[in-house]
Amino acid sequence: MARSSVMAFGAQTPRCGPGHLRPLATKGHAPHSAPMETYCVTIDDGRGPQKYDMELPSVGAAREELTRIFGDMISNGVADFWAARDWRISVSKAGMPLFVLRAAALELSGPIEA
Incomplete structure (x- = not known):
């Protein structure tokens, strides 16, 4: 699975949104594909859940x-992330x-000094 074919997180758009989270492919895309x-993916990044x-x-x-999307x-x-302090992605089928x-x-x- 090629990562570049999945997400395009723009440098100016760090959040996931309808334009950033999309299917890898559609059903029947290739004759020998799985x-x-x-x-259903629910993302809560402190702004409220988005499905x-x-x-x-x-x-x-x-x-x-x-996991890749969450890391990105x-x-x-x-x-x-530091402002919201708690992010989660839940997945259901x-x-x-x-x-x-x-x-x-x-x-x-307090601050930890080295």
């Missing part, structure tokens, strides 16, 4: 792809929860 399944549908060939592919979101939105990715930022009582 059948695609639709997953998207994404087509992927398997739960394993969904885990891989959403944090890398490209560091200030937003046909109404059944499959997995949740969660990252939390905890600031301790």
Whole structure:
């Protein structure tokens, strides 16, 4: 699965949105491709939950792809992540929860000196 064919997170648009989270391919895209399944992806980055549908060939592919997306979101939105302090992506299929990715930022009582 080629990563470049999946997401295009622009430097000026660190958040996921309808223009950034889209299916890898459509059903029947290639004659020998694996059948695609639709997953419901809910992203909460402190602005409230946003829901998207994404087509992927398997739960394993969904885990891989959403982990990459989550990493890109944090890398490209560091200030937003620290402001919100708790981001999560939850994934379900046909109404059944499959997995949740969660990252939390905890600031301790004071600066830590090296």
